[in-house]
Amino acid sequence: MYKIINESVVQRVVDGLYIPKDSGNKQWLEYLEWLADGNAAEPPPDQTGDTAVAARALRDELLRSSDWTQLSDASESVQLAWVPYRNALRDLTTQPGFPDRIEWPVPPTVTI
Numbered sequence: 198m199y200k201i202i203n204e205s206v207v208q209r210v211v212d213g214l215y216i217p218k219d220s221g222n223k224q225w226l227e228y229l230e231w232l233a234d235g236n237a238a239e240p241p242p243d244q245t246g247d248t249a250v251a252a253r254a255l256r257d258e259l260l261r262s263s264d265w266t267q268l269s270d271a272s273e274s275v276q277l278a279w280v281p282y283r284n285a286l287r288d289l290t291t292q293p294g295f296p297d298r299i300e301w302p303v304p305p306t307v308t309i
Contacts, residue, residue, distance in 0.1 A: 201238045203255070206301065207228055249290075252299055263279055
């Protein structure tokens, strides 16, 4: 089962893996096959309340889920590949359309 996070990211519920929309990503292709089999993903989080609070909560979750990329046992190439994505997440609140129109960054596809 999958959950839509935003227009460019889904989450695999069984293990919490965030999967970027990327035709070269094996997990994204598996997600598309799952959809083609007649399955439906959970809708994105309800943001009918305070949109800024919901956006920050999602941003914080995406940062937490990528913390492993900055640990000392992650390779330097992994660390460097993820820095721009994590910085873009931190900078979401400075986007001109925040919180109503957010351009969410796409996580890098890096082979470990």
